[in-house]
Amino acid sequence: MKNLIFLFIIGATFAACERKTSASSTENNPFPQGKWIDLTYTIDSTTLYWPNNATGFEHIVDFQGITPKGFYYTSYKMCTPEHGGTHIDAPIHFAEGKWTVDEIPLSQTTGEGVVIDVSQKALQNRDYQITSEDILNWEKEHGKIPTDAIVFFKTGYGKFYPNRKEYFGTDLKGEAAIPQLHFPGIAPEAAQWIVDHRKIKAFGLDVASMDYGQSTDFKTHQIMLGHQIPGFENVAHLDQLPTKGFYVVALPMKIGKGSGAPLRLAAFVKS
Numbered sequence: 001m002k003n004l005i006f007l008f009i010i011g012a013t014f015a016a017c018e019r020k021t022s023a024s025s026t027e028n029n030p031f032p033q034g035k036w037i038d039l040t041y042t043i044d045s046t047t048l049y050w051p052n053n054a055t056g057f058e059h060i061v062d063f064q065g066i067t068p069k070g071f072y073y074t075s076y077k078m079c080t081p082e083h084g085g086t087h088i089d090a091p092i093h094f095a096e097g098k099w100t101v102d103e104i105p106l107s108q109t110t111g112e113g114v115v116i117d118v119s120q121k122a123l124q125n126r127d128y129q130i131t132s133e134d135i136l137n138w139e140k141e142h143g144k145i146p147t148d149a150i151v152f153f154k155t156g157y158g159k160f161y162p163n164r165k166e167y168f169g170t171d172l173k174g175e176a177a178i179p180q181l182h183f184p185g186i187a188p189e190a191a192q193w194i195v196d197h198r199k200i201k202a203f204g205l206d207v208a209s210m211d212y213g214q215s216t217d218f219k220t221h222q223i224m225l226g227h228q229i230p231g232f233e234n235v236a237h238l239d240q241l242p243t244k245g246f247y248v249v250a251l252p253m254k255i256g257k258g259s260g261a262p263l264r265l266a267a268f269v270k271s
């Protein structure tokens with residue numbers, strides 16, 4: 001009996017401590033609870049690059065295995081075009097004198113995000129160009145795009161990645177592939193409307209380019225990047241995001257004078 005009372009006291013003390021710990025850890029935790037959504041494709045031999053890029057991602061073994069001193073060691077070198085897989089277009093890519101990738105402030109690539117879903121139209125038409133009307137229709141339902149938002153456009157083409165033929169509309173490579181590119185993008189008219197009427201920090205989409213595949217003048221690139229608005233291309237897993245109410249963190253590799261860079265892109269969704 002004595003033992004039982006003792007166990008009861010110990011048990012009650014533990015329970016009290018546990019309550020105290022969980023209550024204080026919630027009170028002291030400055031960060032909200034939630035989950036991270038990874039919006040980044042792994043960079044490897046399957047990574048899609050623009051069809052006329054001479055090379056893709058090269059990952060070359062420098063050493064892999066047991067060293068003469070008996071411990072395991074592995075190290076590679078890598079070579080990659082800037083624009084492939086999930087990546088950022090720095091403003092300098094199409095706008096002389098604008099930010100290079102190392103010059104883009106962190107405040108520009110972090111912030112509140114929204115998703116504008118145009119997949120119903122885009123999946124029916126490989127040459128679909130997102131219009132200002134699509135944006136206004138979205139706003140009618142979800143409210144005005146918040147000032148300084150990071151805007152994602154969901155075309156639905158992410159589900160094809162990394163199948164080259166389905167994603168690009170052709171599995172040709174080299175210059176011959178360029179006229180055969182068929183995938184949706186943002187109409188220059190919509191880009192102009194955004195810079196004229198809304199203030200956004202950055203934007204992204206789940207295709208290989210912000211201009212549609214058939215573009216030859218890359219006008220949307222010129223407009224958006226010309227206004228110091230970086231773009232994220234080949235964004236992964238947009239189908240896992242809510243329409244709004246999430247926080248975006250986009251961290252490009254800080255390449256000096258880079259016109260773009262591999263990007264680690266993620267979103268935090270509060271629970």
Ligand SMILES: [Zn+2]
Binds near residue numbers: 083088089233260
């Ligand atoms: Zn790019």
